[in-house]
Amino acid sequence: MQIKEVISYLEELAPLNYAEDFDNVGLLVGDKHAKVSGVLVTLDTLEAVVDEAIEKNCNLIVSFHPIIFKGLKKITGKSYVERTVLKAIKNDIAIYAIHTALDNALKGVNDIICNTLGLTNKKILIPQKGTIKKLTTYVPTQNAEALRTELFKAGAGNIGNYDNCSFNTKGKGTYRGNENSNPQVGKKGELHEEPETQISVTFNKHVESKLLNTLFEHHPYEEVAFEVTTLDNYNQNIGIGMLGELESAQNTETFLQFVKDKMKASCIRHSKLIKNQVSKIAVLGGSGSFAIAAAKAAGADVLVTSDLKYHDFFSAENDIIVADIGHYESEQFTKNFLVDYLSKKITNFAVVLSTTNTNPVKYL
Structure with a gap:
């Protein structure tokens, strides 16, 4: 190997x-x-x-x-x-x-912390933008199903808990090839009309090269018409930090001691314990002060992270408990x-x- x-x-x-x-x-x-x-x-x-x-x-x-x-x-x-x-x-x-490739992976650093702490109903805390793209192409209707199948195999059409997702519109395509053309359908030099299907599929950006190679390999036309656009949609499966829930609410001090034991931390630096019980927990392995606002917006009771500076503890503003367990400890x-x-x-x-x-x- x-x-x-x-x-x-x-x-x-x-x-x-x-x-x-x-x-x-x-x-x-x-x-x-x-x-x-x-x-x-x-x-x-x-x-x-x-x-x-x-x-x-x-x-x-x-x-x-x-x-x-x-x-x-x-x-x-x-x-x-x-x-x-x-x-x-x-x-x-x-x-x-x-x-940070593993930081942003669904089954990565923060999922490991969630699993260590026994959190359920996990989801990405700060989804990454610009990671979802859309491919639109035009293909003879008789070839549409075969092309869609190959695009799905290459990784297109996965949205959350669904796969094989596409949108298809039937219409009429026109073209005329010059003397150097070699059309698969129609004749060079003649205007041709062809019943076509517009296929649109979304995909994660890391499969773009594979997807385009598949498109060119399986599309019947000599010249393939296509568009690739980047969407602003948040990707629920890619991003940093994670939000989860305890199976049942715990006393705050009991929970922090639990975190200390499970994460093998020598100590935990934390902000004011503003709640007697906690149940919704945000985690972010490594330096996570930038996630305080997102954790508060998500309604987390506690953010477990590391590398918090003095003024970061003020940023909790009695809306959330921030707990610093140590950089190494959060990623060990x-x-x-x-x-x-x-x-x-x-x-x-x-x-x-x-x-x-x-x-x-x-x-x-």
Whole structure:
């Protein structure tokens, strides 16, 4: 198996199209055509993690956080980032980062937190805009059903809990080919009228290339008329943060202690406990102060996140309880999830969970 095949499995789970613009995801170091000897999964890629990969004969590190985030102008070993990249290159170890692509995936970071806390009725807290597109094309009516079927196979027409969704309008198409044309229907140089069906289907943007290849392969015309537009509709299956519900309301302090235990947090920093009981919970792994307003608007009793600054606690404004459990703590189970996922996809070599503790934050 080549590295690119492992990547294809990862991008089935979390397509890179949905990573945040500021992020640096994908294959950061290495040759995607290299043969894989083993995969080491980690939250962060540090020198110690590269040493662990060498020891365990893993030449691919799948990391949640990207080791290369800001641009590197030199690689001299001066910083921990440069030393890590140098060691990986010297030992032919590839590094792949998934980060906010997995943050925005339906079965990603925030779903993991929800499942850890036993939340039900889960939905995306901040749906991502600009991820739904629409393809419109025109095809001879006799070919419409066959083309629709192929487009559905390629990933078009999925809306929420429904698939095979399309809109179809019958009409009349006209065209005349010049001397260089080779029309499938009609004759060159003659005006032709053809009963056609306009087919419109929506799709998630990460399948656009596959969808257009399918369109060109299965459309009967020499020249295919089509339009692709980006919709402003929110995508209920892609976005950051998640909202869920406890099976029954809990005492607030009891719930926060439950979160502390389940998320293995050394402590929880929180705003004023304005409610005796809580039931609707928002979660956002990693830095989540930007989600306070969305959590309040969604009617959440608590936002569980990390990296809150002093003034972020004022932003709760007695409308919500914000709880900071720590950055590492909010994302720590991601690597276990990825090992389980890849192990089900790959059986011919080891997918190894890194045992290196990469949490840089210590508590007295």
